[in-house]
Each structure stands twice: as structure tokens, then as C-alpha cells.
Amino acid sequence: MSITADSDTLVTVENVVKYFPVRTSGLIRRTVGHVHAVDDVTFSIPRGKTLGLVGETGSGKSTLARCIAGLIPITSGKVSFEGTPISGLSRRAMRPFRREIQMIFQDPYGALNPRRRVGAIIGDPFTIHGTATGAERKRQVQELMERVGLNPEHYNRFPSEFSGGQRQRIGVARALALRPKLIICDEPVSALDVSIQAQVLNLLSDLQQDFGLSYLFIAHDLEVVRHVSDTVAVMYLGRIVECGPKDLVYGSARHPYTTALLSAAPAADPDTAASRQRIILTGEVPSPIDPPSGCRFHPRCPKAQPLCSKTEPLLEVKAGDAATHATACHFPVEAGENLAVAGRSQLP
Amino acid sequence: MSISGVEFVGQQAVAAETAEEAGKIEGRSQWQLTWRRLRQDKVAVGALIVILIMIVLAIAAPAFVAITHHPPNTAYPIQGETEAGNPVPPGTAGFWLGTDGTGRDLFIRILYGARISLFVGFVTTALGTGAGVAVGLIAGYFGGVIDTILARFTDAVLAFPYVVLALALAIVYGPSLPEMIAVIAFFSWAAIARVVRGQTLAIKEKEYIEAARSLGAGPFRIMFIDILPNLLAPVLVLATLYIPTAVVFEATLSFLGLGIQPPTASWGNILADAENFYTVAWWYVVFPAAALLITTLAFNLLGDGIRDAMDPRTERVLASARRRRRGKLKDWVRDANAAGEN
Numbered sequence: 001m002s003i004t005a006d007s008d009t010l011v012t013v014e015n016v017v018k019y020f021p022v023r024t025s026g027l028i029r030r031t032v033g034h035v036h037a038v039d040d041v042t043f044s045i046p047r048g049k050t051l052g053l054v055g056e057t058g059s060g061k062s063t064l065a066r067c068i069a070g071l072i073p074i075t076s077g078k079v080s081f082e083g084t085p086i087s088g089l090s091r092r093a094m095r096p097f098r099r100e101i102q103m104i105f106q107d108p109y110g111a112l113n114p115r116r117r118v119g120a121i122i123g124d125p126f127t128i129h130g131t132a133t134g135a136e137r138k139r140q141v142q143e144l145m146e147r148v149g150l151n152p153e154h155y156n157r158f159p160s161e162f163s164g165g166q167r168q169r170i171g172v173a174r175a176l177a178l179r180p181k182l183i184i185c186d187e188p189v190s191a192l193d194v195s196i197q198a199q200v201l202n203l204l205s206d207l208q209q210d211f212g213l214s215y216l217f218i219a220h221d222l223e224v225v226r227h228v229s230d231t232v233a234v235m236y237l238g239r240i241v242e243c244g245p246k247d248l249v250y251g252s253a254r255h256p257y258t259t260a261l262l263s264a265a266p267a268a269d270p271d272t273a274a275s276r277q278r279i280i281l282t283g284e285v286p287s288p289i290d291p292p293s294g295c296r297f298h299p300r301c302p303k304a305q306p307l308c309s310k311t312e313p314l315l316e317v318k319a320g321d322a323a324t325h326a327t328a329c330h331f332p333v334e335a336g337e338n339l340a341v342a343g344r345s346q347l348p
Numbered sequence: 349m350s351i352s353g354v355e356f357v358g359q360q361a362v363a364a365e366t367a368e369e370a371g372k373i374e375g376r377s378q379w380q381l382t383w384r385r386l387r388q389d390k391v392a393v394g395a396l397i398v399i400l401i402m403i404v405l406a407i408a409a410p411a412f413v414a415i416t417h418h419p420p421n422t423a424y425p426i427q428g429e430t431e432a433g434n435p436v437p438p439g440t441a442g443f444w445l446g447t448d449g450t451g452r453d454l455f456i457r458i459l460y461g462a463r464i465s466l467f468v469g470f471v472t473t474a475l476g477t478g479a480g481v482a483v484g485l486i487a488g489y490f491g492g493v494i495d496t497i498l499a500r501f502t503d504a505v506l507a508f509p510y511v512v513l514a515l516a517l518a519i520v521y522g523p524s525l526p527e528m529i530a531v532i533a534f535f536s537w538a539a540i541a542r543v544v545r546g547q548t549l550a551i552k553e554k555e556y557i558e559a560a561r562s563l564g565a566g567p568f569r570i571m572f573i574d575i576l577p578n579l580l581a582p583v584l585v586l587a588t589l590y591i592p593t594a595v596v597f598e599a600t601l602s603f604l605g606l607g608i609q610p611p612t613a614s615w616g617n618i619l620a621d622a623e624n625f626y627t628v629a630w631w632y633v634v635f636p637a638a639a640l641l642i643t644t645l646a647f648n649l650l651g652d653g654i655r656d657a658m659d660p661r662t663e664r665v666l667a668s669a670r671r672r673r674r675g676k677l678k679d680w681v682r683d684a685n686a687a688g689e690n
Binding site for chain 2: 066069070071091094095098099101102103105106107110111112113114115116124125128129171174178
């Protein structure tokens with residue numbers, strides 16, 4: 001996938017690597033290895049669009065989000081915002097970009113300080129960046145509360161007095177306060193009831209239209225990602241294995257992992273569910289401390305060949321695919337190919 | 349950062365105040381809930397009343413001097429001593445609780461001792477709590493080398509024999525009130541720092557801290573605006589429980605002659621003098637010792653009460669125990685009725 005710093009691109013992520021050192025406990029801490037949380041990831045977030053990032057727990061989605069938001073330093077690579085590199089900036093130098101990139105967190109209970117009033121929580125961005133004080137701040141906070149569907153009279157309540165969905169709206173209001181260009185949503189609805197999920201997702205899409213926001217939307221629920229995204233990237237063990245427009249990734253997935261992931265999602269329609277063949281992967285997700293050689297998916301891949309354990313496949317456009325649809329696989333899945341059968345034949 | 353950080357903290361404090369004012373209409377803040385629970389705890393309320401009486405008596409000590417006409421450091425060798433030179437018993441010649449070894453009014457001296465004890469207790473606890481919170485927050489939040497140094501220093505202070513240091517300082521600089529306050533405060537912050545550090549380590553992993561960082565909040569804003577309010581409950585409990593420790597500490601040092609020096613009255617040095625007279629004057633030992641005991645006990649009971657009131661889980665346990673008892677009573681009534689019908 002090519003990286004172009006044109007005006008349609010808001011954020012570019014180039015070869016970003018994040019390793020967490022694994023240390024021995026005790027007084028003298030020796031580093032005995034690294035968790036390869038994010039390994040050589042490259043993609044871009046288009047302006048005003050939503051990039052969906054899917055993957056299993058532990059695939060590095062949230063780490064990647066925190067790297068882009070500048071919450072944790074990256075090991076190597078580059079993150080740029082509107083062409084300006086923002087990775088490795090000092091806290092002070094990062095400040096102006098904090099206004100442009102905001103985050104919505106997964107846990108609506110953990111993301112709000114239980115000892116502070118909602119007005120103070122939503123007003124924090126104004127206080128920290130000094131954009132509004134006193135009565136003006138209160139007015140803007142109440143405006144935000146109204147915008148996200150909260151009662152502005154609840155300004156003085158504590159987070160514990162709100163339901164999960166309302167708390168997530170508080171988180172959205174806080175992220176929206178500084179009028180950012182990018183909002184990173186780290187599993188914003190996975191802790192909510194399905195009926196509430198829809199409300200929050202609709203709120204997010206309304207806000208996107210009204211404010212021209214871009215989203216990096218992280219989730220493990222494939223249907224949610226399909227609903228909100230324009231482009232979808234699939235992560236496995238710290239790498240992006242497939243990336244492309246939503247319809248292509250969902251309709252004609254090329255990576256065996258994407259295919260398996262899609263086949264595992266429950267179908268809403270029982271007729272399609274019955275006719276579908278579930279691909280059962282063997283084994284567990286390998287440890288990110290010592291990831292497999294070559295293609296990281298090869299120990300579990302039904303199509304694995306000797307080449308796969310030796311050479312790492314590049315994320316590139318495969319023959320016959322659209323120019324925007326890239327796959328990191330030596331032997332991509334062909335249309336009509338039945339992986340379930342291939343997978344079964346490998347079982348002892 | 350530091351200048352702008354201070355500014356933000358200031359703005360936040362103003363904002364918090366306005367929020368507090370408006371909050372009175374809303375009600376049901378953490379503190380209001382705690383107070384409501386505390387009010388139902390008879391032991392804690394009793395302890396609080398005892399402490400308040402003690403404080404009022406200490407403040408009103410000069411008023412009692414005006415009533416009894418017995419200044420604390422004036423000896424009455426004629427009315428205040430028996431012919432053998434021993435203290436006179438309570439109620440004699442206007443000495444409500446008798447006199448001490450040199451014929452001074454014991455009641456007035458205990459009141460003046462309370463002034464010293466409570467002053468030392470509150471001041472050292474305030475100093476120790478402030479220092480402990482600061483050290484704990486910094487160690488817990490920054491981690492790494494700073495944490496290692498501060499945590500080891502805390503351990504060293506906790507392991508240090510305080511009487512030895514107090515003795516050494518008293519010998520070098522001579523015993524005085526500021527010196528004693530410094531010694532007690534120096535040994536009082538470490539336990540609080542340890543608790544605050546542990547809590548800070550837990551809280552800094554919460555998502556709302558990450559949210560504050562993603563908004564661009566600096567480390568000191570996060571420590572004081574986001575983390576500290578979550579620590580106030582354990583810190584308040586620890587501080588309340590530390591006051592009696594400081595009071596006893598002061599009494600110990602004064603008893604050993606390392607604290608408050610005669611003729612200034614302190615519970616510790618009154619008790620030290622009383623040693624020579626306990627066979628002939630029981631009141632000389634019993635009343636100052638009782639004052640010390642009642643004060644420390646009241647603070648301990650109040651601290652326990654606050655801890656119970658702040659931890660909603662304990663209330664739930666009590667409530668479920670009450671329900672169980674009530675349930676048993678119902679079962680018993682039903683069984684009795686059934687037996688009667690048969």
C-alpha cells in the first residue's frame with residue numbers, strides 16, 4: 001500500500017514498531033525479551049472517513065491506538081499528522097496535536113474519574129488548554145452535553161449516577177470538546193448492551209457528519225466495524241494482514257486469517273448461517289514475545305507452505321485485486337476456494 | 349510546565365468550589381454519604397463528642413484559671429500540700445482534682461497538658477500527612493529511579509528507632525517544642541507515604557488517567573486533580589488514626605524528659621513526676637493517665653468509624669447480618685406458630 005501525503009490523508013503511520021521489554025523481577029531488572037505488540041505497521045487514515053481496525057484480543061490494536069495518540073512512545077517508525085511528524089515529540093511540543101487527536105475509551109466505568117463531577121470531567125479539555133473558563137466553560141460544557149444527548153442539568157452529577165451508555169456519551173463529549181480532527185475509538189461499544197451500542201454508534205456517525213471527523217475505530221466485533229467503517233484493516237499478532245475498502249475485505253477476503261475470522265462471526269440470518277462453512281483454526285495465538293518466523297499466521301494457517309515459515313509476506317496488492325486492497329500473504333485465498341476443507345485435511 | 353500547571357490547579361480549585369456550591373442542591377456526594385453513615389455509628393459519634401469536649405476544654409483552659417484562680421505554673425505550698433509535703437486529694441481547698449507534687453492545681457495542669465498534646469497531635473499529623481501524600485504521589489506516579497529512592501528512604505524511616513533519634517537530637521539541640529514536633533513529624537509521614545504510593549500505583553493504570561494524559565494534562569495536574577481525590581478517604585482515616593499515635597509519642601518523649609520541659613505542663617511530664625507520689629496520691633497518676641487514655645481511645649474509635657463509613661462494603665456486611673438476624677427471627681416465629689397449631 002503506498003503512502004501519499006496528499007490533502008485527503010489526515011494521519012499516516014509508517015513502519016511503526018512498539019516493543020515492550022520483558023524484565024526479570026527484583027532489584028536489578030534484566031531485559032530478557034520483548035513483547036512484539038506492534039510490528040512494522042503502515043497505514044493511513046483518510047480525512048473525514050472511518051478506518052476500522054479489527055483483530056483478536058492481544059493483536060496489538062489498543063497499543064497501536066495509544067502509539068498514534070502519543071500516550072506511549074513508539075520503538076521505531078513514524079506517525080505524522082497532516083504531514084507533520086508527531087511521534088517522539090516532547091509533552092510540550094505534543095500539546096497542539098492533543099487538540100487534534102482525541103480518544104474514546106473502552107470501559108465507560110474506568111474512563112471517568114469517580115470522584116469528579118461530570119461538568120468538571122467534560123470541562124477538563126477547556127481547563128487544560130485554557131480555551132474557556134468560568135461561565136463560558138460551563139456554557140460550552142452544557143452545549144456539548146446536549147449535543148451528545150445528555151441532560152445539561154446533570155452538570156453537577158457524579159459518573160456513578162449515569163448508566164453505561166450515558167457514561168460513554170460523557171466520554172464522547174469530552175473527546176469532542178476541543179473540536180479534534182481525529183477521534184480514536186478504542187472499542188467504544190464493546191462494554192455496552194447491543195441496544196445501547198446502536199445508539200452510541202449512531203451518535204458517532206452523526207457527529208462525523210456534523211464536524212467532519214475522522215475515526216480510527218477499533219473493535220473485535222466484525223459487524224460493528226462493518227457498520228461504521230469505510231476502510232478496514234485486520235491485525236494479527238502485531239501486524240496488519242489485510243487492508244482495504246470495507247466491501248472488499250468483507251466480500252472477498254484474501255488473507256486466510258480474515259476468512260477464518262469472518263467465518264467465525266455469528267450470522268444474523270439463520271439460512272446463511274446454515275449454508276456457511278466455519279473454518280476452525282488449530283492451535284492458539286502464539287506468544288507475542290517470540291512470534292513465529294516468516295508469516296506470523298503460518299503455524300495455524302490451513303494453506304501454509306514451507307515458504308510461509310521462511311519469508312515474511314509483504315502487505316501488497318495481489319493480482320486481480322483493486323488497487324486499494326492489500327494483503328500480506330504468499331498464497332491468498334481465491335474466490336470460491338473452500339478453506340474449511342483444506343483446514344480439515346490438515347487435522348491428524 | 350510548572351507555572352502553567354500551578355495556574356491550572358488554581359483554576360481547577362475555583363471550579364471545584366463552584367461545583368461544590370451547586371452540589372448542595374444535588375446532594376449525595378461521597379462526603380455526605382460518609383457523614384450520613386458515620387452519624388449512625390453510635391461509638392464513632394460518642395468518640396467525636398469526647399474529642400470535641402477535649403478540644404473545648406483545652407481551648408477554654410484560661411477560663412478555668414479565671415474560675416479557680418490557680419494559674420498552671422503556680423505552686424500553693426500552704427493549701428496545696430499536706431503537712432508531709434504530699435499532694436492534697438481532689439476537692440480539697442478548691443483543687444477539683446487535687447494537686448501535684450509541688451502543690452499546683454492538677455486539673456488546670458491537665459488542661460494545659462491537653463493544649464500541648466492536641467497541638468502536637470494535630471500539627472505533626474498535618475505535617476506528616478502533607479509530606480506523606482507528596483512523597484507517595486511522586487514515588488507512585490513517576491516510578492522508576494525516583495520511586496526506588498523514595499520507597500527505600502520510606503522503608504529506612506519506618507525501620508529507624510525513633511527514641512534513639514529523639515534522644516540524640518534532644519542531647520545535641522536541647523529539648524524544645526519545635527524539635528519535638530520535627531521529630532514526630534519526621535516519623536509520621538512514612539506510613540502514609542507507603543499507602544499513598546500503593547494506591548497511586550493502582551490508580552495511575554486507570555483509563556481516566558490515560559484520558560487526562562490524552563487531553564494534555566501535566567503530571568502535577570494528574571497527581572493533584574485526578575489521583576488525590578481518590579486517595580482522600582484512606583488518607584483521612586490514616587491521619588485520624590495517626591493523631592493518637594502522635595499524642596502518645598509526645599507523652600512518651602515528655603515522660604522521658606526529652607519533650608516538653610517543666611514547668612510547662614504536658615501529660616507525659618505530669619506522669620513522670622507522678623511516679624514519685626503514686627503510693628500516697630492515686631489521683632496524681634489516674635487523672636492525667638485517664639486523659640491520655642480517653643483521648644487516644646476516642647481518636648482510634650473515630651478513625652475506625654470513619655473507615656467503616658467510607659467503605660460501603662462494611663455497611664453491606666452489617667446490613668446483610670441484620671437481615672440474617674431478622675430472617676432467623678421470622679423463621680423462629682413461623683416455627684413457633686406451626687408448633688402451636690399442632
